[in-house]
Amino acid sequence: MEEATSKVHVRLAVEDGWPPVAFEELEAKPLGDHRYRLLSPPAFAEQLAIGDVVSVEHQESPEPEQVWVDSVIEPSGHSTVRVVFFQAAGQESQSGLRRDLEGLGAQVHDTGFQGLIAVDIPGEVDYRAVREVLGKGESQELWDFDEGAISHLHDYES
Template identity: 30%
Template sequence: MSVPGAGESVAAEVRRIKVWFRFVPREGWLPHDREGLWAVQVGPDTARIENVPFLQDGVACGDIVRFTTDADGVHWAVGQVASSGGCTIRVLPVPDGPLGRSAAAVHERLAEFGLGGEAFSEEFPLVAFDVPVGADLRAIKALLVRGQGEGWWHFEEGSVTEAWRGV
Protein backbone atom coordinates (compact mmCIF):
# COMPACT_ATOMS: atom_id res chain seq x y z
CA MET A 1 0.00 0.00 0.00
CA SER A 2 1.41 3.39 -0.90
CA VAL A 3 1.01 6.47 1.25
CA PRO A 4 0.29 9.70 -0.66
CA GLY A 5 3.22 12.04 -0.38
CA ALA A 6 5.51 9.42 1.15
CA GLY A 7 9.08 10.61 1.06
CA GLU A 8 8.03 14.26 0.72
CA SER A 9 8.71 16.73 3.45
CA VAL A 10 5.57 17.49 5.45
CA ALA A 11 6.64 21.09 6.00
CA ALA A 12 8.81 23.19 3.75
CA GLU A 13 12.29 23.72 5.14
CA VAL A 14 12.58 27.05 6.93
CA ARG A 15 15.63 28.96 5.76
CA ARG A 16 16.77 31.45 8.39
CA ILE A 17 19.10 34.14 7.13
CA LYS A 18 20.52 37.39 8.42
CA VAL A 19 19.54 40.45 6.41
CA TRP A 20 21.79 43.47 6.85
CA PHE A 21 20.66 47.10 6.75
CA ARG A 22 22.96 50.07 6.16
CA PHE A 23 22.23 53.53 7.55
CA VAL A 24 23.95 56.74 8.52
CA PRO A 25 24.82 56.74 12.25
CA ARG A 26 23.02 59.39 14.29
CA GLU A 27 25.10 61.89 16.20
CA GLY A 28 25.08 61.22 19.93
CA TRP A 29 23.78 57.69 19.39
CA LEU A 30 25.46 54.32 18.95
CA PRO A 31 28.29 54.54 16.40
CA HIS A 32 27.00 51.69 14.22
CA ASP A 33 26.26 52.09 10.50
CA ARG A 34 24.62 48.69 9.94
CA GLU A 35 22.40 46.19 11.68
CA GLY A 36 21.75 42.53 10.95
CA LEU A 37 18.26 41.19 11.55
CA TRP A 38 17.23 37.55 11.55
CA ALA A 39 14.71 36.65 8.90
CA VAL A 40 13.03 33.71 7.23
CA GLN A 41 13.57 33.60 3.50
CA VAL A 42 10.19 33.56 1.74
CA GLY A 43 11.35 33.96 -1.86
CA PRO A 44 14.55 34.05 -3.89
CA ASP A 45 15.22 37.66 -2.86
CA THR A 46 12.67 38.30 -0.10
CA ALA A 47 12.58 37.56 3.62
CA ARG A 48 10.30 38.12 6.62
CA ILE A 49 12.02 39.93 9.49
CA GLU A 50 11.93 37.84 12.67
CA ASN A 51 13.36 40.13 15.34
CA VAL A 52 12.98 43.72 16.50
CA PRO A 53 15.53 46.24 15.16
CA PHE A 54 17.49 48.29 17.67
CA LEU A 55 18.92 50.76 15.17
CA GLN A 56 17.29 50.48 11.75
CA ASP A 57 14.27 52.73 11.30
CA GLY A 58 11.31 51.92 9.08
CA VAL A 59 11.32 48.16 9.76
CA ALA A 60 9.17 46.08 12.12
CA CYS A 61 9.08 42.43 13.04
CA GLY A 62 7.11 40.52 10.41
CA ASP A 63 7.79 42.97 7.56
CA ILE A 64 8.80 41.44 4.23
CA VAL A 65 11.95 42.96 2.74
CA ARG A 66 13.77 42.52 -0.55
CA PHE A 67 17.51 41.85 -0.45
CA THR A 68 20.48 41.38 -2.73
CA THR A 69 23.29 38.98 -1.97
CA ASP A 70 26.88 40.14 -2.43
CA ALA A 71 29.87 38.06 -3.59
CA ASP A 72 30.58 37.09 0.04
CA GLY A 73 27.06 35.71 0.51
CA VAL A 74 25.92 38.61 2.71
CA HIS A 75 22.26 39.59 2.27
CA TRP A 76 21.72 43.37 2.10
CA ALA A 77 18.23 44.89 2.41
CA VAL A 78 17.22 47.04 -0.54
CA GLY A 79 13.61 47.83 0.30
CA GLN A 80 10.39 46.84 1.95
CA VAL A 81 7.92 44.65 0.06
CA ALA A 82 5.12 44.43 2.63
CA SER A 83 4.42 45.77 6.10
CA SER A 84 3.34 43.46 8.91
CA GLY A 85 1.20 46.26 10.32
CA GLY A 86 3.19 46.15 13.54
CA CYS A 87 5.35 48.86 15.08
CA THR A 88 8.86 49.07 16.49
CA ILE A 89 9.19 51.19 19.62
CA ARG A 90 12.49 51.67 21.46
CA VAL A 91 12.70 52.60 25.13
CA LEU A 92 15.82 53.73 27.00
CA PRO A 93 15.51 54.07 30.78
CA VAL A 94 16.78 57.32 32.29
CA PRO A 95 19.86 56.28 34.34
CA ASP A 96 19.06 58.54 37.30
CA GLY A 97 15.28 58.04 37.00
CA PRO A 98 13.06 55.76 39.08
CA LEU A 99 13.82 52.70 36.91
CA GLY A 100 17.58 53.26 36.93
CA ARG A 101 19.46 51.52 34.12
CA SER A 102 17.15 48.52 34.23
CA ALA A 103 15.86 47.02 31.00
CA ALA A 104 13.95 44.53 33.18
CA ALA A 105 12.11 47.40 34.88
CA VAL A 106 11.12 48.75 31.46
CA HIS A 107 9.79 45.31 30.50
CA GLU A 108 7.85 45.16 33.80
CA ARG A 109 6.17 48.51 33.17
CA LEU A 110 4.99 47.35 29.74
CA ALA A 111 4.31 43.70 30.67
CA GLU A 112 0.52 44.14 30.78
CA PHE A 113 0.53 44.60 26.99
CA GLY A 114 2.34 41.33 26.25
CA LEU A 115 4.79 42.97 23.86
CA GLY A 116 7.73 41.03 22.48
CA GLY A 117 11.07 42.73 22.82
CA GLU A 118 14.68 42.46 23.73
CA ALA A 119 17.39 44.52 25.43
CA PHE A 120 20.50 45.73 23.60
CA SER A 121 22.98 45.14 26.45
CA GLU A 122 23.47 45.64 30.18
CA GLU A 123 25.79 48.56 29.48
CA PHE A 124 23.24 50.21 27.16
CA PRO A 125 19.80 49.05 28.37
CA LEU A 126 17.87 50.05 25.25
CA VAL A 127 14.76 47.90 24.86
CA ALA A 128 13.27 47.38 21.39
CA PHE A 129 9.61 46.37 21.47
CA ASP A 130 7.49 44.71 18.80
CA VAL A 131 3.98 46.19 18.98
CA PRO A 132 1.86 43.77 16.93
CA VAL A 133 -1.35 44.38 15.03
CA GLY A 134 -4.24 44.33 17.47
CA ALA A 135 -2.28 45.69 20.44
CA ASP A 136 -3.89 48.44 22.53
CA LEU A 137 -2.04 51.28 20.80
CA ARG A 138 -3.79 54.05 22.73
CA ALA A 139 -2.88 52.58 26.14
CA ILE A 140 0.68 51.71 25.11
CA LYS A 141 1.31 55.18 23.73
CA ALA A 142 -0.27 56.82 26.80
CA LEU A 143 2.04 54.85 29.11
CA LEU A 144 5.10 55.66 27.02
CA VAL A 145 4.28 59.39 27.05
CA ARG A 146 3.52 59.30 30.80
CA GLY A 147 6.76 57.43 31.55
CA GLN A 148 8.78 59.94 29.54
CA GLY A 149 7.05 62.83 31.29
CA GLU A 150 7.75 61.32 34.71
CA GLY A 151 11.44 60.69 33.92
CA TRP A 152 11.28 56.88 33.64
CA TRP A 153 12.58 56.68 30.09
CA HIS A 154 12.98 58.21 26.67
CA PHE A 155 11.28 56.47 23.79
CA GLU A 156 11.39 56.65 20.03
CA GLU A 157 9.26 55.34 17.22
CA GLY A 158 11.46 53.17 15.01
CA SER A 159 8.65 52.12 12.69
CA VAL A 160 5.02 53.07 13.18
CA THR A 161 1.74 52.71 11.32
CA GLU A 162 -1.03 55.17 10.52
CA ALA A 163 -3.02 53.54 13.34
CA TRP A 164 -0.21 54.42 15.81
CA ARG A 165 0.03 57.99 14.48
CA GLY A 166 -3.74 58.36 14.84
CA VAL A 167 -3.82 57.79 18.60
Protein backbone atom coordinates (compact mmCIF):
# COMPACT_ATOMS: atom_id res chain seq x y z
CA MET A 1 0.00 0.00 0.00
CA GLU A 2 1.46 3.33 -1.09
CA GLU A 3 1.64 6.20 1.40
CA ALA A 4 -0.41 9.31 0.62
CA THR A 5 1.72 12.30 -0.31
CA SER A 6 0.91 15.96 -0.69
CA LYS A 7 2.56 19.09 -1.96
CA VAL A 8 3.82 21.77 0.37
CA HIS A 9 4.87 25.18 -0.88
CA VAL A 10 7.89 27.26 0.07
CA ARG A 11 8.07 31.01 -0.54
CA LEU A 12 11.35 32.19 -2.06
CA ALA A 13 13.09 35.54 -1.85
CA VAL A 14 13.73 36.54 -5.47
CA GLU A 15 16.68 38.88 -5.88
CA ASP A 16 17.93 40.14 -9.26
CA GLY A 17 15.77 37.52 -11.02
CA TRP A 18 17.10 34.57 -9.00
CA PRO A 19 15.65 32.15 -8.31
CA PRO A 20 13.49 32.16 -11.43
CA VAL A 21 10.33 31.38 -9.40
CA ALA A 22 8.68 32.99 -6.35
CA PHE A 23 7.84 29.66 -4.70
CA GLU A 24 8.42 25.95 -5.14
CA GLU A 25 6.49 22.79 -4.39
CA LEU A 26 7.94 19.86 -2.50
CA GLU A 27 6.57 16.36 -2.03
CA ALA A 28 5.67 15.72 1.59
CA LYS A 29 3.89 13.23 3.79
CA PRO A 30 1.17 14.67 6.03
CA LEU A 31 1.74 13.74 9.68
CA GLY A 32 -1.25 15.54 11.17
CA ASP A 33 -1.39 18.53 13.49
CA HIS A 34 -0.10 20.88 10.73
CA ARG A 35 3.11 18.86 10.30
CA TYR A 36 4.61 17.28 7.18
CA ARG A 37 7.75 15.23 6.47
CA LEU A 38 9.60 16.40 3.33
CA LEU A 39 10.08 13.68 0.71
CA SER A 40 11.93 15.69 -1.95
CA PRO A 41 14.82 18.14 -1.78
CA PRO A 42 14.25 21.76 -2.71
CA ALA A 43 15.71 23.20 -5.89
CA PHE A 44 15.99 26.69 -4.40
CA ALA A 45 14.74 26.94 -0.79
CA GLU A 46 17.34 27.22 1.93
CA GLN A 47 17.62 25.21 5.14
CA LEU A 48 15.34 22.34 4.04
CA ALA A 49 16.25 18.71 3.43
CA ILE A 50 14.55 15.38 2.83
CA GLY A 51 13.12 13.92 6.02
CA ASP A 52 12.78 17.26 7.82
CA VAL A 53 9.50 17.64 9.68
CA VAL A 54 8.04 21.07 9.02
CA SER A 55 5.13 22.98 10.45
CA VAL A 56 2.80 24.47 7.88
CA GLU A 57 0.12 27.09 7.54
CA HIS A 58 -2.90 26.67 5.30
CA GLN A 59 -3.92 29.36 2.85
CA GLU A 60 -7.37 29.04 1.35
CA SER A 61 -7.04 31.72 -1.28
CA PRO A 62 -6.47 31.29 -4.19
CA GLU A 63 -8.43 28.08 -4.72
CA PRO A 64 -7.60 25.31 -4.07
CA GLU A 65 -6.20 25.48 -0.55
CA GLN A 66 -2.41 25.54 -0.43
CA VAL A 67 -0.10 24.43 2.34
CA TRP A 68 2.94 26.65 3.04
CA VAL A 69 6.03 25.70 5.02
CA ASP A 70 6.35 27.82 8.15
CA SER A 71 9.40 26.32 9.90
CA VAL A 72 11.48 23.21 10.44
CA ILE A 73 10.48 21.61 13.73
CA GLU A 74 12.53 18.41 13.48
CA PRO A 75 15.68 18.31 11.30
CA SER A 76 16.32 14.95 9.66
CA GLY A 77 20.10 14.92 9.64
CA HIS A 78 20.11 15.07 5.83
CA SER A 79 21.83 17.82 3.85
CA THR A 80 20.80 19.39 0.53
CA VAL A 81 23.27 20.56 -2.11
CA ARG A 82 22.33 21.99 -5.50
CA VAL A 83 24.57 21.72 -8.56
CA VAL A 84 24.36 23.99 -11.61
CA PHE A 85 26.16 22.56 -14.63
CA PHE A 86 28.04 24.84 -16.99
CA GLN A 87 27.90 24.15 -20.73
CA ALA A 88 31.53 23.00 -20.58
CA ALA A 89 30.49 20.07 -18.39
CA GLY A 90 28.87 18.09 -21.18
CA GLN A 91 26.75 15.00 -20.65
CA GLU A 92 29.69 12.74 -19.78
CA SER A 93 30.77 14.96 -16.85
CA GLN A 94 27.19 15.27 -15.62
CA SER A 95 26.69 11.49 -15.74
CA GLY A 96 30.03 10.97 -14.03
CA LEU A 97 29.09 13.32 -11.19
CA ARG A 98 25.78 11.54 -10.71
CA ARG A 99 27.57 8.16 -10.57
CA ASP A 100 30.19 9.47 -8.13
CA LEU A 101 27.61 11.02 -5.79
CA GLU A 102 25.37 7.95 -5.83
CA GLY A 103 28.44 5.77 -5.22
CA LEU A 104 29.05 7.76 -2.04
CA GLY A 105 25.45 7.17 -0.89
CA ALA A 106 23.88 10.47 -1.98
CA GLN A 107 20.65 10.62 -4.00
CA VAL A 108 20.51 12.84 -7.09
CA HIS A 109 17.16 14.46 -7.95
CA ASP A 110 16.25 16.27 -11.15
CA THR A 111 14.67 19.63 -10.39
CA GLY A 112 12.72 20.29 -13.58
CA PHE A 113 15.17 23.10 -14.41
CA GLN A 114 17.66 22.21 -17.12
CA GLY A 115 21.22 21.99 -15.81
CA LEU A 116 20.19 22.03 -12.13
CA ILE A 117 20.11 19.03 -9.82
CA ALA A 118 19.39 18.72 -6.10
CA VAL A 119 21.44 16.26 -4.09
CA ASP A 120 20.13 14.61 -0.93
CA ILE A 121 22.91 13.57 1.43
CA PRO A 122 21.76 11.27 4.25
CA GLY A 123 23.39 11.73 7.66
CA GLU A 124 25.52 8.59 7.41
CA VAL A 125 27.19 9.70 4.16
CA ASP A 126 30.74 11.09 4.40
CA TYR A 127 30.15 14.72 3.50
CA ARG A 128 33.85 15.48 3.12
CA ALA A 129 34.00 12.93 0.29
CA VAL A 130 30.94 14.52 -1.36
CA ARG A 131 32.49 17.98 -1.05
CA GLU A 132 35.75 16.70 -2.54
CA VAL A 133 33.92 15.39 -5.63
CA LEU A 134 31.93 18.61 -5.98
CA GLY A 135 35.01 20.79 -5.45
CA LYS A 136 36.97 18.95 -8.12
CA GLY A 137 34.41 19.72 -10.84
CA GLU A 138 33.97 23.26 -9.56
CA SER A 139 37.73 23.89 -9.83
CA GLN A 140 37.60 22.58 -13.41
CA GLU A 141 34.72 25.02 -14.08
CA LEU A 142 32.32 22.21 -14.98
CA TRP A 143 29.73 23.20 -12.37
CA ASP A 144 29.03 25.35 -9.37
CA PHE A 145 27.38 24.08 -6.22
CA ASP A 146 25.40 25.60 -3.38
CA GLU A 147 25.02 24.17 0.10
CA GLY A 148 21.32 24.78 0.65
CA ALA A 149 21.08 22.96 3.98
CA ILE A 150 23.96 21.41 5.88
CA SER A 151 23.03 19.05 8.68
CA HIS A 152 24.84 19.22 12.01
CA LEU A 153 26.07 15.71 11.08
CA HIS A 154 27.86 17.17 8.04
CA ASP A 155 29.04 20.48 9.50
CA TYR A 156 32.68 20.28 8.44
CA GLU A 157 33.51 23.62 10.08
CA SER A 158 32.85 22.46 13.64
